[in-house]
Amino acid sequence: MPPFDIAIASMLLMLTPVALAPCCAKSRNTTIYLSFFIAALASLTSVAAGVLAVRDETTVSAVLQMGLPVLPFHLRLDPLSGFFLVVIGLLAFFVSIYSMGYVRSFHPGRSIVRFVVFYSLFIFGMQLVVLADDAFLFLVAWELMAAASYFLVMYEDEKAENKRAAYLYLVIAHVGAIAILLAFGVMAAQANGFESFQGYTFDSMRTTSYSPGWATTAFLLSFFGFAAKAGVIPLHVWLPEAHSVAPSNISALMSGVMLKTSIYGIVRITFDFLKEYPWWWGGVVLTLGLISALLGVLYALMQHDLKRLLAYHSVENIGIILIGLGLSMLFTTYKFPLLASLALIAALYHTLNHAIFKGLLFMGAGAVLHATHARNMEEMGGLIHRMPWTSALFLVGCVSISALPPFNGFVSEWLTFQAFLFSPALHRPILSLLIPLGAALLALTGALAAACFVKAFGVTFLGHWRGHHPVQQVHEVDWYMRGGMALAGLTCFLLGVLPTVVINWMDILSQQLLGAKIAATTGQFGWLWLTPYSSARASYSGMNVFIGIVGVVLITWLLTHAGKRSIRRVPIWDCGFEKLTSRMQYTATSFAMPIRRVFGFLFNISEETRLPEPFRHVAYPGGLYYRLRVRDRFWNWIYKPIGWAAFYTAKKIGNLQQGRIQVYLIYSFVTIIVLLVFLG
């Protein structure tokens, strides 16, 4: 079966729960198991289609007799779409398994059918985005994806914060969509000057040569549009809001794969359609990537809501992906196809990695939320004893995202660093300044991410329980949820120790887009070694690192346990104080305090300490009131003025509305006169 047919079958399968769920709505459990089983199956099929499409270098297009009369729907499966089908399908598969357990825990009063329908449409929309081959179908799919995810964010719609978050998301998504629409318009006009609708097919956009001015316009518009969806700073404000209130399986999908559709869009438009560009485009992408990466991780460090923390990390990781893309664009401009391929593969590999580990982390956060009914880390602690599986799998996610070998996050960051180290090839003064700074900021980002995940894991899973209800009420999640997380964790590991296999598989992408392959396994070393340029230049073998560490650990363990030696368990050493409570532990806020002091100038911090009324004397404090508020500066810098301006304008225009019929008649009269004068 050719990959294209498999992809179509997968998408049709994905749509069946939409029709099926309302029919069997009587039984809640049947709906859940059936729908998510079908969704998991469809996702797995989509992975198969993608893997085959990339492996066989298939490029198949088809025209559906649907859509506009003059512009039927065009579909196309090429290796780039195939790769993103794999990204989407892989995470959707894990999340669908996870959902079988997670969705059952929803409040019985909520409609499951609504959830299932939008869940399926959401994944279907994402698949359609990467398969669409004309601007119209692309935007239809894009909007389907946005609308479905809007309803999913709104799922618990009685809460005010959900409504606010969903509204913000919808507004920014649509501002972005308008920019993308305009970009397509510009490109279609360049393709055949609006003479027929054929200009809107991606095929004609691919073959057109653009004039520099219009190409820049199209690039900037589309980049703005995709950046809004990807959450690039300063367009990131919707992300922490929406991801933290959405159900956790939806957060996993939104953060893991929905953001990646905008990476797809950027790659498709820049590398496939526009192809030639001045160096500063790459500079812009690189700079925005750096800003997003650094600020994203710093904002994440300041969060104590587990899901908000993860959401800010998505901003960071999108930044890292953009750094790779930006470098790739720079190398392309200066005609270094091999180096451009290295950077592009680094970016795409990070796209895949981030999808998996961020999905894993959000699923883990969902498991914690499910068990403790809290998102605030200050009310957790010691969960490693109650939830051993979840904590171990969450730890895998933490290690992966902190870019520690031998897990997957390290491989893509390593490739990105390698790309940086090749940049002396670029001769341009401003780049000589930007690139060392960029490498420095990326290194800083990586180290801060590790600090952030020590905090997230340490405060949530280690130490003592800080919650208000007894810890005995906290239980490990069921096997479906564990299964979904375990598969994601295993994938993190495999992508970390077998990067050569993956890179050999996806090398065709850079071959097609940039005309060069990175030699992942050449040289004197075998498939175990990742040598992206030459073996003398750099090499890394995740598998050997893993075997080495495990081997030494095992030998040491055996040696230290050769004699029979006991371990004595004793109460915690409390310096003789004897009244140690769980409130005396380090909290998430206090953990981040040193970093907050060092990087405080980047935040809008208000801190207040005072003694409560009856004990006004410092010598006899009865209690202490402490309030800390750390806010995103961008909200005050950009969004508040825009919001204010919008309200101000609306109010001024509202003055027209007097509510008296005479005034409205005068308006019509004046309008007619004006029209007669100007058009008559």
Add this chain to the structure above:
Amino acid sequence: MIIYPFIIEALQVALLLMAAPAFAGWVKTVKCRMQGRTYAGILQPYRDIAKLFGKEVVLAENASWIFRSTPYITFGVMVMIGGIVPVFSTELPFGAIADVIALVMLFAIIRFFTALAGMDIGTAFGGMGASREMMISSLAEPAMLMAIFTVSLAAESTSLTQIVQVMGHGKFILRPSLAFALLAFIMIHLTETGRIPVDNPATHLELTMVHEAMVLEYSGRYLALIEWAGMMKLLIFSLLGIAIFCPWGIPSSATPYEMLFGFLLAAAKLAVLGVVLVLIETSMAKMRLFRLSEFLGSAFMLATLGMLSFFILE
């Protein structure tokens, strides 16, 4: 001879393991001598480790598997790193497993798990140590990467053995960027190995401790492994500095005679480096925690300046 490089590899790791306490003892001895105190001799760290291995482990009731596995992970990763840094010869079969970037991240694994172990018991000391350590490392690690990048740009490789080959056996070029990188590396060395002015390995004073606070709850063989790994870290960091900035004389082939020469040379370099370390430590006072951001920030800036000057001047 396919087996021969592996023998060298095993020899190097065994030698590093054995020599690490001696080097730590040497630094301590010189320090005592410099400060006019009596000293217990170079062999004291061996006696400490042996004593700790013989002792019973006392473990807090709520210690989880993270706490119990961290000493093994720390030790395992440290031994792994020991197999990667070229010391006596650049013909290391393990040298290709991880390049310098991976090496820095291997150190990060140790830090990550040590910090987690610090938070595991849930006492304020552990959390304090973890929080401070992560703040310090979030500035020190990028500085270290930048210092290393500057060298690898000059050597056009991130592979350590290749760097040693190019810098040690190639044409000698005076590079201003390397001066910046060296300065930054020394500052990072002091930070990473927990020495004055950043941390004081000899103190258990609440206000000043960083690394000791995280491992405060350890005892018995766990503590022995952690202490041993700490000594390994001091030795390996020094050897890493030597391999990157002063690689002259590290043999590129691995005949027994050359290896002996390499070994003696490394020992001599280490002895000198130990004295330099002590000189820095003795002439400085421990810094306040929040002054550290300036110290590490300047290390970071120096390293970035090094890379910038490579781009602009070279």
